[in-house]
Amino acid sequence: MLNIFLGFVCFTLLSFLQPSEQLISNSTNSKLYTSSVLGLTKLKEIEDLYIDELSDYMELLQQKMHTLKLYLEKLQLEKLENYEQRVQYVSNPLKAFGLLRRTHQDWPKWHNYTKSDIGAAKLIAMEQLLAKAPGNDDMMEAYKGMHRIEEVYDLEAADMAKGLLLGKQYDAKLSTAECLALGDYMFNQSEFARAAKWYRLGLYYNTEYSNDVFKQIYGFESDEIRKMFLIARIKGGSVDDVPIYLRELSHGPHTPLWKSEKGIPSAYQEGCWGRLPRRRDLTCRYNFTTSPFLRLAPLKMEMISLDPYIVIYRDVLSEQEIRLATDQSNFKLMDEVWTYENKDMMERISTAGMIYLKEFANVNQRIEDMTGLNVSLSEELQIVNFGLGAHLAPHGDYVNLTQPSKLATLFTKLGGDRLVTVLFYTSDVELGGATLFSKLNITVWPQKGSALIWYNLDRSGRPDVLTEHCICPIIVGNRWTLTQTLMEWDQMFKRRCL
Numbered sequence: 001m002l003n004i005f006l007g008f009v010c011f012t013l014l015s016f017l018q019p020s021e022q023l024i025s026n027s028t029n030s031k032l033y034t035s036s037v038l039g040l041t042k043l044k045e046i047e048d049l050y051i052d053e054l055s056d057y058m059e060l061l062q063q064k065m066h067t068l069k070l071y072l073e074k075l076q077l078e079k080l081e082n083y084e085q086r087v088q089y090v091s092n093p094l095k096a097f098g099l100l101r102r103t104h105q106d107w108p109k110w111h112n113y114t115k116s117d118i119g120a121a122k123l124i125a126m127e128q129l130l131a132k133a134p135g136n137d138d139m140m141e142a143y144k145g146m147h148r149i150e151e152v153y154d155l156e157a158a159d160m161a162k163g164l165l166l167g168k169q170y171d172a173k174l175s176t177a178e179c180l181a182l183g184d185y186m187f188n189q190s191e192f193a194r195a196a197k198w199y200r201l202g203l204y205y206n207t208e209y210s211n212d213v214f215k216q217i218y219g220f221e222s223d224e225i226r227k228m229f230l231i232a233r234i235k236g237g238s239v240d241d242v243p244i245y246l247r248e249l250s251h252g253p254h255t256p257l258w259k260s261e262k263g264i265p266s267a268y269q270e271g272c273w274g275r276l277p278r279r280r281d282l283t284c285r286y287n288f289t290t291s292p293f294l295r296l297a298p299l300k301m302e303m304i305s306l307d308p309y310i311v312i313y314r315d316v317l318s319e320q321e322i323r324l325a326t327d328q329s330n331f332k333l334m335d336e337v338w339t340y341e342n343k344d345m346m347e348r349i350s351t352a353g354m355i356y357l358k359e360f361a362n363v364n365q366r367i368e369d370m371t372g373l374n375v376s377l378s379e380e381l382q383i384v385n386f387g388l389g390a391h392l393a394p395h396g397d398y399v400n401l402t403q404p405s406k407l408a409t410l411f412t413k414l415g416g417d418r419l420v421t422v423l424f425y426t427s428d429v430e431l432g433g434a435t436l437f438s439k440l441n442i443t444v445w446p447q448k449g450s451a452l453i454w455y456n457l458d459r460s461g462r463p464d465v466l467t468e469h470c471i472c473p474i475i476v477g478n479r480w481t482l483t484q485t486l487m488e489w490d491q492m493f494k495r496r497c498l
């Protein structure tokens, strides 16, 4: 019991992404679908199963209807209109006998069939799937992810709704229900201009629910949506401008709202867009020097920054290694919950924790080749998969041992601070998801098979605040990474100039 407990604590504290003192991570088993593409894929599979069950259920209902229809057609041949007809009918013994036999023998059987709960098994199966539906926490994470994508990349709600993301048209769009849900969320977040835009979009696309049945199920009332739009506009503006807001309602969703001009993009936004000016002083070369092995098989190295030392190596993972590091059957993802001290903020990232597969010995060997530092070949690596609009706020990977804390005590015992971070990208990301060194204005785009390496400590072993970095929200794509951190004391005799 004690061992298990200690194991868990160490596991939690050693997780790579657990960075400096202002961030506390907490691994939980609570499975959110939203926190990883892997989880979202599972949810999609559940929906697909539900679609199959519903389809089977309807097939059974249809069969029943078809059978009942045959019965009804047969009965309708005997249907009479008035007293005279009926007298004539039962006066014929053949018909009277038929009537008696039918009502005595057939009727109960058919009624039995009519009442039968055909498809009950399918309903139960559907209920079981329903029990796996995402809860509130999941939905909130999804809202947050969408909010981040809209805000950080400065996307227009109207573009997002029709699948235009950062100038790229996708075969996807948001329905009225989704626009209205985002409107409600933005409203609750006091993002009134955004809320108004989403409400107006909901109204604009409302035609798709003109059907009364849908209205009954979704409960959209156009007047109610108009009211929400106006409340959002007034809360974000002034009652005096209601006539203007009313006019806005009749405009298409692409017409900008009055007084809602965009501000100047922040350095963070520029960084996440990859629009920061490119540094010119850096070079690309093959690295032959760190180990004898490299003289035979040089690695493609790009220098990103000299101080702090940041480099990228290209094509350093094999397809096989990438497959292992992204194959869910090799590990179990946990939700890593990040809490920010002094901030009412929580983030979730899905991680497999620290895992070791024997095939990763080669990866650790390559890290030695790339860094010239000492990596125990059985060192665990961390696998991380990101979910809808996932990001990670700026943080340093160092612990800062000179600042007394539980973590510092533990790290001092274990091997010192995190000297080097080696981040392998095990997937490409289609849109967004850059690693941004926020104090250096350096944007690094994930590229499958690349390794980004940097020193977290300066030459005298102090935390280097310039290595602060963040992960920009992922817009489109499945972001996987594999991370190794090299601890300070292990490199005592390897790193020169310390």
Ligand SMILES: *[C@@H]1O[C@H](CO)[C@@H](O)[C@H](O)[C@H]1NC(C)=O
Pocket: 024, 025, 026, 028, 339
């Ligand atoms: C970690 O999670 C547990 C259980 O959910 C909770 O009691 C604890 O307060 C959390 N710790 C932090 C630092 O958030």
Ligand SMILES: *[C@@H]1O[C@H](CO)[C@@H](O)[C@H](O)[C@H]1NC(C)=O
Pocket: 108, 109, 112
């Ligand atoms: C009605 O169906 C039930 C269950 O299938 C069966 O036990 C019962 O005998 C049936 N009754 C008649 C009148 O067919």
Ligand SMILES: *[C@@H]1O[C@H](CO)[C@@H](O)[C@H](O)[C@H]1NC(C)=O
Pocket: 181, 184, 185, 188
């Ligand atoms: C917004 O807040 C209301 C009232 O607190 C709540 O009922 C609703 O679920 C919230 N909606 C969203 C999308 O956050």
Ligand SMILES: *[C@@H]1O[C@H](CO)[C@@H](O)[C@H](O)[C@H]1NC(C)=O
Pocket: 267, 270, 276, 439, 440, 441
């Ligand atoms: C980073 O970019 C911002 C905005 O473009 C600028 O104000 C800042 O000086 C830059 N910092 C560095 C270190 O280049």
Ligand SMILES: *[C@@H]1O[C@H](CO)[C@@H](O)[C@H](O)[C@H]1NC(C)=O
Pocket: 285, 286, 287, 288, 289, 290, 301, 311, 370, 371, 372
């Ligand atoms: C090769 O990489 C090592 C460790 O990153 C570095 O010290 C060395 O300067 C690099 N060699 C060249 C030629 O860039």
Ligand SMILES: *[C@@H]1O[C@H](CO)[C@@H](O)[C@H](O)[C@H]1NC(C)=O
Pocket: 374, 375, 376, 490
């Ligand atoms: C790496 O470190 C381990 C443990 O400190 C040590 O046993 C090993 O000899 C070192 N290897 C190299 C190549 O320095």
Ligand SMILES: *[C@@H]1O[C@H](CO)[C@@H](O)[C@H](O)[C@H]1NC(C)=O
Pocket: 400, 402, 403, 404, 463, 464, 465
């Ligand atoms: C590390 O801790 C020391 C002592 O508390 C403090 O002076 C220093 O600013 C800290 N460094 C960082 C990067 O937080």
